[in-house]
Amino acid sequence: MADKPYYKHHVFFCLNQRDEGRPCCADRGAQIAQEHAKSRIKELGLSGQGKVRINKSGCLDRCEDGPVVVVYPEGTWYTYVDTHDIDEIIDEHLVKGKIVERLKI
Protein backbone atom coordinates (compact mmCIF):
# COMPACT_ATOMS: atom_id res chain seq x y z
CA MET A 1 0.00 0.00 0.00
CA ALA A 2 3.07 2.23 0.22
CA ASP A 3 3.61 1.99 -3.54
CA LYS A 4 3.68 5.20 -5.52
CA PRO A 5 0.19 5.64 -6.96
CA TYR A 6 -0.24 4.73 -10.62
CA TYR A 7 -2.06 8.04 -11.04
CA LYS A 8 -1.23 10.93 -8.73
CA HIS A 9 -4.85 12.05 -8.97
CA HIS A 10 -7.49 9.68 -10.30
CA VAL A 11 -10.72 11.54 -10.92
CA PHE A 12 -14.10 9.90 -11.40
CA PHE A 13 -17.10 11.85 -12.67
CA CYS A 14 -20.46 10.25 -12.01
CA LEU A 15 -22.26 10.20 -15.36
CA ASN A 16 -25.20 8.13 -14.30
CA GLN A 17 -28.52 8.69 -16.07
CA ARG A 18 -31.66 7.91 -14.11
CA ASP A 19 -35.12 7.80 -15.60
CA GLU A 20 -37.32 7.33 -12.56
CA GLY A 21 -37.32 10.85 -11.16
CA ARG A 22 -34.53 10.63 -8.57
CA PRO A 23 -31.95 13.37 -9.20
CA CYS A 24 -28.97 12.23 -11.26
CA CYS A 25 -25.64 13.67 -12.27
CA ALA A 26 -26.28 13.21 -16.00
CA ASP A 27 -29.18 15.67 -15.78
CA ARG A 28 -26.92 18.29 -14.22
CA GLY A 29 -24.18 18.77 -16.77
CA ALA A 30 -21.91 15.88 -15.80
CA GLN A 31 -20.97 14.88 -19.33
CA ILE A 32 -19.94 18.39 -20.36
CA ALA A 33 -17.98 18.75 -17.13
CA GLN A 34 -16.15 15.45 -17.63
CA GLU A 35 -15.28 16.22 -21.25
CA HIS A 36 -14.09 19.68 -20.25
CA ALA A 37 -11.86 18.26 -17.50
CA LYS A 38 -10.43 15.59 -19.79
CA SER A 39 -9.48 18.01 -22.54
CA ARG A 40 -8.16 20.67 -20.15
CA ILE A 41 -5.93 18.13 -18.34
CA LYS A 42 -4.60 17.02 -21.72
CA GLU A 43 -3.93 20.64 -22.77
CA LEU A 44 -2.04 21.23 -19.53
CA GLY A 45 0.13 18.17 -20.25
CA LEU A 46 -1.03 16.56 -17.01
CA SER A 47 -2.52 13.34 -18.37
CA GLY A 48 -0.79 10.00 -18.06
CA GLN A 49 0.83 7.57 -15.66
CA GLY A 50 2.13 9.27 -12.52
CA LYS A 51 -0.01 12.29 -13.29
CA VAL A 52 -3.78 12.74 -13.70
CA ARG A 53 -6.50 10.50 -15.12
CA ILE A 54 -10.05 11.74 -15.74
CA ASN A 55 -12.66 8.96 -15.89
CA LYS A 56 -16.36 8.47 -16.32
CA SER A 57 -18.07 6.23 -13.80
CA GLY A 58 -21.42 4.69 -13.09
CA CYS A 59 -23.59 5.87 -10.21
CA LEU A 60 -21.50 6.91 -7.19
CA ASP A 61 -24.69 6.86 -5.10
CA ARG A 62 -24.52 10.42 -3.83
CA CYS A 63 -27.29 11.49 -6.17
CA GLU A 64 -28.83 14.10 -3.87
CA ASP A 65 -25.45 15.88 -3.61
CA GLY A 66 -24.90 15.74 -7.36
CA PRO A 67 -23.40 16.35 -9.70
CA VAL A 68 -20.43 14.76 -7.96
CA VAL A 69 -16.83 13.98 -8.71
CA VAL A 70 -14.36 12.11 -6.49
CA VAL A 71 -10.57 12.45 -6.51
CA TYR A 72 -8.47 9.47 -5.36
CA PRO A 73 -6.32 8.41 -3.60
CA GLU A 74 -7.19 11.46 -1.46
CA GLY A 75 -10.87 10.52 -1.43
CA THR A 76 -11.99 14.12 -1.85
CA TRP A 77 -15.58 14.54 -3.02
CA TYR A 78 -16.79 17.65 -4.82
CA THR A 79 -19.94 19.00 -6.29
CA TYR A 80 -19.93 21.63 -9.04
CA VAL A 81 -22.26 23.89 -10.94
CA ASP A 82 -20.43 24.42 -14.20
CA THR A 83 -17.05 24.28 -15.92
CA HIS A 84 -15.83 27.30 -13.92
CA ASP A 85 -16.02 25.11 -10.82
CA ILE A 86 -14.25 22.31 -12.67
CA ASP A 87 -11.46 24.71 -13.63
CA GLU A 88 -11.07 25.70 -9.99
CA ILE A 89 -10.79 22.03 -8.98
CA ILE A 90 -8.19 21.52 -11.72
CA ASP A 91 -6.17 24.66 -10.98
CA GLU A 92 -6.21 24.34 -7.19
CA HIS A 93 -6.45 20.65 -6.40
CA LEU A 94 -5.04 18.80 -9.40
CA VAL A 95 -2.29 21.30 -10.17
CA LYS A 96 -1.41 22.73 -6.72
CA GLY A 97 -2.68 19.98 -4.43
CA LYS A 98 -4.98 22.35 -2.50
CA ILE A 99 -8.48 21.17 -1.55
CA VAL A 100 -11.24 23.47 -2.82
CA GLU A 101 -13.17 23.74 0.43
CA ARG A 102 -16.15 25.64 -1.01
CA LEU A 103 -16.99 22.78 -3.40
CA LYS A 104 -16.20 19.92 -1.07
CA ILE A 105 -19.04 17.66 0.07
Added chain:
Amino acid sequence: MADKPYYKHHVFFCLNQRDEGRPCCADRGAQIAQEHAKSRIKELGLSGQGKVRINKSGCLDRCEDGPVVVVYPEGTWYTYVDTHDIDEIIDEHLVKGKIVERLKI
Protein backbone atom coordinates in the same frame (compact mmCIF):
# COMPACT_ATOMS: atom_id res chain seq x y z
CA MET B 1 -7.68 14.66 3.62
CA ALA B 2 -7.81 13.07 7.08
CA ASP B 3 -11.58 12.64 6.86
CA LYS B 4 -12.98 9.17 7.18
CA PRO B 5 -13.52 7.89 3.64
CA TYR B 6 -17.07 7.97 2.32
CA TYR B 7 -16.53 4.39 1.15
CA LYS B 8 -14.04 2.19 2.99
CA HIS B 9 -13.25 0.47 -0.30
CA HIS B 10 -14.29 2.09 -3.58
CA VAL B 11 -13.85 -0.37 -6.43
CA PHE B 12 -13.79 0.59 -10.11
CA PHE B 13 -14.02 -2.03 -12.84
CA CYS B 14 -12.86 -0.89 -16.25
CA LEU B 15 -15.67 -1.79 -18.65
CA ASN B 16 -14.29 -0.05 -21.67
CA GLN B 17 -15.14 -1.47 -25.09
CA ARG B 18 -12.65 -0.80 -27.87
CA ASP B 19 -13.31 -1.52 -31.51
CA GLU B 20 -9.95 -0.79 -33.09
CA GLY B 21 -8.05 -3.93 -32.14
CA ARG B 22 -6.25 -2.78 -29.01
CA PRO B 23 -7.00 -5.17 -26.10
CA CYS B 24 -9.85 -4.00 -23.88
CA CYS B 25 -11.36 -5.09 -20.58
CA ALA B 26 -14.86 -5.47 -22.05
CA ASP B 27 -13.60 -8.27 -24.29
CA ARG B 28 -12.22 -10.13 -21.29
CA GLY B 29 -15.21 -10.67 -19.07
CA ALA B 30 -15.25 -7.31 -17.28
CA GLN B 31 -19.02 -6.90 -17.28
CA ILE B 32 -19.69 -10.35 -15.79
CA ALA B 33 -16.98 -9.74 -13.19
CA GLN B 34 -18.41 -6.35 -12.19
CA GLU B 35 -21.96 -7.68 -11.93
CA HIS B 36 -20.72 -10.64 -9.90
CA ALA B 37 -18.83 -8.37 -7.49
CA LYS B 38 -21.77 -6.00 -7.11
CA SER B 39 -24.27 -8.74 -6.24
CA ARG B 40 -21.85 -10.61 -3.97
CA ILE B 41 -21.03 -7.45 -1.99
CA LYS B 42 -24.76 -6.83 -1.61
CA GLU B 43 -25.35 -10.42 -0.45
CA LEU B 44 -22.57 -10.05 2.12
CA GLY B 45 -24.25 -6.89 3.46
CA LEU B 46 -21.14 -4.88 2.65
CA SER B 47 -22.60 -2.27 0.31
CA GLY B 48 -23.25 1.29 1.36
CA GLN B 49 -21.71 4.38 2.91
CA GLY B 50 -18.73 3.58 5.13
CA LYS B 51 -18.47 0.17 3.51
CA VAL B 52 -17.92 -0.96 -0.08
CA ARG B 53 -19.01 0.48 -3.42
CA ILE B 54 -18.60 -1.41 -6.69
CA ASN B 55 -18.58 0.83 -9.78
CA LYS B 56 -18.23 0.63 -13.53
CA SER B 57 -15.76 3.01 -15.11
CA GLY B 58 -14.55 4.12 -18.49
CA CYS B 59 -11.11 3.20 -19.78
CA LEU B 60 -8.52 3.14 -16.97
CA ASP B 61 -5.77 3.10 -19.62
CA ARG B 62 -4.03 -0.06 -18.50
CA CYS B 63 -5.47 -2.02 -21.41
CA GLU B 64 -2.50 -4.33 -21.91
CA ASP B 65 -2.74 -5.44 -18.25
CA GLY B 66 -6.49 -5.97 -18.50
CA PRO B 67 -8.99 -6.79 -17.40
CA VAL B 68 -8.24 -4.43 -14.53
CA VAL B 69 -9.92 -3.24 -11.38
CA VAL B 70 -8.66 -0.60 -8.93
CA VAL B 71 -9.51 -0.32 -5.23
CA TYR B 72 -9.36 3.11 -3.59
CA PRO B 73 -8.32 4.83 -1.38
CA GLU B 74 -5.60 2.17 -1.19
CA GLY B 75 -4.85 2.50 -4.91
CA THR B 76 -4.42 -1.25 -5.34
CA TRP B 77 -4.66 -2.47 -8.94
CA TYR B 78 -5.62 -6.02 -9.83
CA THR B 79 -6.10 -8.13 -12.88
CA TYR B 80 -8.31 -11.22 -12.88
CA VAL B 81 -9.23 -14.15 -15.06
CA ASP B 82 -12.70 -15.02 -13.84
CA THR B 83 -15.15 -14.70 -10.97
CA HIS B 84 -13.04 -17.02 -8.79
CA ASP B 85 -10.37 -14.33 -8.79
CA ILE B 86 -13.00 -11.70 -8.02
CA ASP B 87 -14.18 -13.76 -5.05
CA GLU B 88 -10.62 -13.92 -3.76
CA ILE B 89 -10.30 -10.13 -4.02
CA ILE B 90 -13.61 -9.77 -2.17
CA ASP B 91 -12.87 -12.33 0.56
CA GLU B 92 -9.28 -11.27 1.19
CA HIS B 93 -9.04 -7.58 0.37
CA LEU B 94 -12.54 -6.16 0.76
CA VAL B 95 -13.52 -8.28 3.76
CA LYS B 96 -10.20 -8.84 5.57
CA GLY B 97 -8.12 -5.93 4.26
CA LYS B 98 -5.36 -8.19 2.91
CA ILE B 99 -3.85 -7.43 -0.50
CA VAL B 100 -4.05 -10.36 -2.95
CA GLU B 101 -0.44 -10.28 -4.10
CA ARG B 102 -0.82 -12.86 -6.87
CA LEU B 103 -3.38 -10.72 -8.72
CA LYS B 104 -1.79 -7.36 -8.07
CA ILE B 105 -0.40 -5.42 -11.02
